Every structure is written in structure tokens, then in C-alpha cells.
Amino acid sequence: MGYQKVNMVLERGFYSKENINWVYQSHQKFLIGLRLNLNYVKEVLEQESDNLQLWSNLDPQFGTYGICRSIEWEYTQDRHRKGDVLIEKRRTYLHLFYNDEKAAKDRADQNELYTQLYYELTHNERKDYHAKDYAKYFDVVEIPKRGIKVTAKEDVMKAEIRNYGYFAMLSNDVRDPFEALCLYRSKDIVEKGFGNLKDRLNFRRMQVSSELALDGKLFVGFIALIYLSHLKKKMQEAKLFDRWTLQGVLDEVDLIEVFQAPEVGKVIGEVTKKQKELFQSLGITPPLLQILGT
Known part of the structure; x- marks a missing residue:
């Protein structure tokens, strides 16, 4: 290429x-x-x-x-x-x-899995795709006239706990761990952005009548992902991730109303102080409020 x-x-x-x-x-x-x-x-x-x-x-x-x-x-x-x-x-x-929030999420997810596996074993609702997990985390003993006895393998579970987070x-x-983390998460930004293209912009079904229209729609999506990556970079330079998430910034500026008036052209609604500070932090001149007739 x-x-x-x-x-x-x-x-x-x-x-x-x-x-x-x-x-x-x-x-x-x-x-x-x-x-x-x-x-x-x-x-x-x-x-x-x-x-x-x-x-x-x-x-x-x-x-x-x-x-x-x-x-x-x-x-x-x-x-x-x-x-x-x-x-x-x-x-x-x-x-x-190591991340504290990830540790809490890992614990919650793993406990949910244990609970689900235990329920399936004790209620005889085993799933084929959980076969390895049953054997890994539980001992199952058949007891005549009593059914089965399910016991957790606590040593295995303790080993899992050590990796939480x-x-x-x-x-x-x-060489720098946080440069590596930044690069790796940039990939996530593009992947999540592509997910937004499929969900929020209706890219699951292209709904186009020609190959030329399809090319145009894909090109617009490609440009949108470039903007997302650039916005993430600017947020990092301004250290905005201490207070904002990428989606939070998009949601905040999405509140600014813009519409077209036949005789005036583009009209921009009120821009709040928080939104102005956000634009300035990103090195962007805040849009000015335009009132019809002025």
C-alpha cells in the first residue's frame, strides 16, 4: 500500500x-x-x-x-x-x-460466572459451552438418592483473584508503558467508533442504491473515525481525560443546536460556559450565538 x-x-x-x-x-x-x-x-x-x-x-x-x-x-x-x-x-x-476499576469489574464478572455455573450444575441445566468451566471451578460428585454435590475449587478461585485488575x-x-496504553486504547477508539457507525449511523444496513453511493457512505464513515482519533489525541494533550470521557465530550457539544434558516443561513443556539471552556481547552474557537434579525 x-x-x-x-x-x-x-x-x-x-x-x-x-x-x-x-x-x-x-x-x-x-x-x-x-x-x-x-x-x-x-x-x-x-x-x-x-x-x-x-x-x-x-x-x-x-x-x-x-x-x-x-x-x-x-x-x-x-x-x-x-x-x-x-x-x-x-x-x-x-x-x-493494574487498574482498580478493572479489578472491581473482573471480580463482579467472575462472581457472576461462578453463580451461573453453580445454578446450571445444581439445577441440571448444563450448557455444552460451559463444560470446561464446570470442570475448572467445581467438583461434582454424584450421591445416590441425593443427586449431586457441587463444591467450589477454592484454590483455583484464589488463583483467579490474584489476576483481578x-x-x-x-x-x-x-518502551514507555503509558505510551503503549495510549496506542492500544486508540485502537479501541476506532473500534468503538466503528460500532457507532453501525448502530447510531445505521451502517448495519447500507441502504444505498448504487456502488457509488456505497463508496461515499464508507468514505464519510472513514473520515468520522479520523476525527474521533484526532479528538482523543487533543483531549490527551489537554489532559481532559481527568474530567471527561470521549463520549462525554461528544454528548456535551451535541447539546448545541444548529439549524438552517432560509433567509439567514446557519443559526447557532446558545453555547454554555462549560461548552466554551471545553472548546478552548481543545484549542477551538467557540461558536458564537447567532440570533435571527441581528
Whole structure:
């Protein structure tokens, strides 16, 4: 496509040793989410869990603690022409994070799962897609004339608790944990923005009569995502995320009324003091109230 430098930002579902080796072999820069059950992640997290939650490692903008540790990635490449396997060490950056709100959400979600699994087991309403979870979190014993006895595997549940609120990323380029977090969340902004295109802008059904109209609609959606990404960047520069969310900013300015008058043109309604301050923080001149006849 003509791009000279590409930084790949990937969900943890794309993680595999083969994929990371391929990215290295392709000389690409990457940032990827990681599962906490990977051995090298567990090892570093166990060493750094106390340090991770120190105030000096907190970024107030994100409300998240973060650290970066340099590790060695064991790079392997099958060299078919030479008939051997190249094995090298590559410097890689492991980013570890902890967030209190995520910890509370993880606990609530996991408890909800336990309750659902227990109900399905005790009421004989097992679901095939929960088969592995039943075996992982509960012991089920058949008792003659009494039915079944379901007992929680508390050791397994305690192990789950230790991971509440933590998440991890891996990069061969980004060294600062909060720069990595910013890049990763920028991907989320685009994904959520695309979700808004499908839901709020009716992109689930294109409802167009020609291929040209379809191209135009997709182009408008693409431009909208660029604006979302730029707005997020400006909010970060102005440190607005301490007080606002991206959706909150959009909702606030959405209250400004704009309509067309046949003889006057565009008419802008009242702009509140809060909205003016918001525009100024973003480096934008606030729109002026226009009254018909003036």
C-alpha cells in the first residue's frame, strides 16, 4: 500500500509464538495484548506486583498503574535454504498494568460466572459451552438418592483473584508503558467508533442504491473515525481525560443546536460556559450565538 513504516497494534487473540516470530522476521514494529497465564508474564508479574501499585507508577490520566520491563524474546526462524533453524535473542518490552476499576469489574464478572455455573450444575441445566468451566471451578460428585454435590475449587478461585485488575502488553518498539496504553486504547477508539457507525449511523444496513453511493457512505464513515482519533489525541494533550470521557465530550457539544434558516443561513443556539471552556481547552474557537434579525 506504499507505507514505509507500519506499527501493528493487535488484540491478544492474535498472540502466538509463530505470529511474533513472523512480525520480527518481517521487520515490523508491534504492540500486542497478552494473556496473564503466559509463563514469562506470570514470572515478571510475581516479581513486580508490589512495585506495580506504587504511587510513582500511577498515571492519573488513565487512573492506571504501569511499568515496563525489558525481556528477551527467543526468536526462531526456519531457514529452508540452509536447512537449519536460526535461534536468537531479541530485546522486547513487557508492559504490566493494574487498574482498580478493572479489578472491581473482573471480580463482579467472575462472581457472576461462578453463580451461573453453580445454578446450571445444581439445577441440571448444563450448557455444552460451559463444560470446561464446570470442570475448572467445581467438583461434582454424584450421591445416590441425593443427586449431586457441587463444591467450589477454592484454590483455583484464589488463583483467579490474584489476576483481578491486571493486564499486559508486549512490544518491540514502545518502551514507555503509558505510551503503549495510549496506542492500544486508540485502537479501541476506532473500534468503538466503528460500532457507532453501525448502530447510531445505521451502517448495519447500507441502504444505498448504487456502488457509488456505497463508496461515499464508507468514505464519510472513514473520515468520522479520523476525527474521533484526532479528538482523543487533543483531549490527551489537554489532559481532559481527568474530567471527561470521549463520549462525554461528544454528548456535551451535541447539546448545541444548529439549524438552517432560509433567509439567514446557519443559526447557532446558545453555547454554555462549560461548552466554551471545553472548546478552548481543545484549542477551538467557540461558536458564537447567532440570533435571527441581528
